[in-house]
Amino acid sequence: xxMNVEEADWREQAACKGANGDLFYPKSAWSRESKESRQQRxxxxxxxxxxxxVQPRCLDWALRNGEVVGVWGGKxxxxxxxxxxxxxxxxxxxxxxxxxxxx
Numbered sequence: 001x002x003m004n005v006e007e008a009d010w011r012e013q014a015a016c017k018g019a020n021g022d023l024f025y026p027k028s029a030w031s032r033e034s035k036e037s038r039q040q041r042x043x044x045x046x047x048x049x050x051x052x053x054v055q056p057r058c059l060d061w062a063l064r065n066g067e068v069v070g071v072w073g074g075k076x077x078x079x080x081x082x083x084x085x086x087x088x089x090x091x092x093x094x095x096x097x098x099x100x101x102x103x
Contacts, residue, residue, distance in 0.1 A: 015052035025070040042076050049074035
């Protein structure tokens with residue numbers, strides 16, 4: 001996927017730029033990472049994210065582009081799935097309320 005200039009710009013400012021990618025991603029889709037190792041890795045990645053000035057843009061990018069692997073914007077893949085699910089619920093409720101008001 002090609003990035004526009006604005007998308008590339010925030011990545012240049014990211015606290016994780018130049019960091020070891022193993023911190024943000026599982027080692028391999030084929031190797032199993034223990035729960036404890038995964039939690040430690042994710043917590044270390046989140047610490048980097050917590051001091052990042054572009055964290056909200058990173059999370060927004062990951063959500064808009066359906067990024068399914070790794071820590072993005074301080075959120076794990078499970079946390080991002082939960083955010084997407086919650087936003088869909090909110091949208092569905094808003095739609096029902098809007099339809100009810102139009103009747």
